[in-house]
Amino acid sequence: MAIEVKIPTILRTYTDGEKVVEGEGASLSALIDDLESNHAGIKERLVEDKDGSDELRRFVNVYVNDEDVRFIGGLGAEIGDGDQVVILPAVAGG
Amino acid sequence: MLRIDQATHDAIVAHAKRDHPNEACGVVAGPVGSDRPERFVEMVNAAGSPTFYEFDSTDLLRLYQEMDDNDEEPVVVYHSHTATEAYPSVTDTNLAAEPAAHYVLVSTREHGNNEGPVEFRSYRIVDGTVTEEDVEIVPELERSVT
Numbered sequence: 001m002a003i004e005v006k007i008p009t010i011l012r013t014y015t016d017g018e019k020v021v022e023g024e025g026a027s028l029s030a031l032i033d034d035l036e037s038n039h040a041g042i043k044e045r046l047v048e049d050k051d052g053s054d055e056l057r058r059f060v061n062v063y064v065n066d067e068d069v070r071f072i073g074g075l076g077a078e079i080g081d082g083d084q085v086v087i088l089p090a091v092a093g094g
Numbered sequence: 095m096l097r098i099d100q101a102t103h104d105a106i107v108a109h110a111k112r113d114h115p116n117e118a119c120g121v122v123a124g125p126v127g128s129d130r131p132e133r134f135v136e137m138v139n140a141a142g143s144p145t146f147y148e149f150d151s152t153d154l155l156r157l158y159q160e161m162d163d164n165d166e167e168p169v170v171v172y173h174s175h176t177a178t179e180a181y182p183s184v185t186d187t188n189l190a191a192e193p194a195a196h197y198v199l200v201s202t203r204e205h206g207n208n209e210g211p212v213e214f215r216s217y218r219i220v221d222g223t224v225t226e227e228d229v230e231i232v233p234e235l236e237r238s239v240t
Contacts, residue, residue, distance in 0.1 A: 009167075010191045059189055061151045068151045088158055091119070091192075092141075092148035093173060094185035 003031060003079055006086040014042040023085075028062060029054060029075040031085065046087070047075070059090040095228045096196040096216040098122070098131050098170070099235050105134050107200060107212050110174035113139065114202040117147040117174050121195075123161050124169035130235055131169040131196070139173075146185070147173045170216075172198035179203070180213035182224050190219035196227070 002022040007015050015021050025031035036043035047054045054075060056062060062069045063086040069077040102122055110118045119139050122131035135157060140150035161167060171192055180199035190197060201213040218225045
């Protein structure tokens with residue numbers, strides 16, 4: 001089993017146009033590393049370096065089973081086989 | 095060019111006036127690939143701010159799930175500016191993540207909550223490049239050929 005990841009339009013350049021890809025990992029950060037190994041460049045769009053450690057970018061939303069990961073541990077959020085992950089860029093501006 | 099029906103145009107303007115002095119935001123969804131803004135969806139500005147807007151993250155997920163279920167996409171993404179012209183700010187440009195959408199900006203700076211015309215303009219924002227486009231307001235969208 002694997003984790004299903006929904007990719008937003010703007011990031012499908014990294015997934016050959018695929019809307020849904022599969023990944024593996026016990027945490028969101030492990031999943032993102034796994035995605036990066038198959039879809040080089042995607043990690044940089046999701047994560048930024050803050051004071052030496054990775055953080056989810058401010059205007060990227062990631063949901064695990066419909067739950068915003070910011071409320072369940074951010075990049076450390078636990079994930080398991082069969083979970084569904086959705087990535088959505090924020091709709092925001094000034 | 096953006097072709098939008100009068101009722102949807104008026105709904106966007108009314109939302110912007112109502113939420114003034116804060117920014118109002120929302121989308122008009124339409125069938126994938128149709129370029130037809132058919133379903134007006136008003137969103138809450140989670141930032142509740144006169145200078146910033148952001149869809150609430152839970153609302154955002156629900157909206158995209160709904161659109162997915164209906165084979166829709168955001169044909170229009172709109173928001174208001176309340177003290178400046180209806181032109182995308184640097185932040186708008188940097189955060190624009192729907193290259194296929196018409197980004198509609200309205201400005202309520204002149205009349206605020208009151209009656210009176212508002213600027214209503216539309217843009218494509220792709221890879222940080224803003225291109226203004228014409229807006230055609232029609233009584234009703236012609237029926238799609240299916």
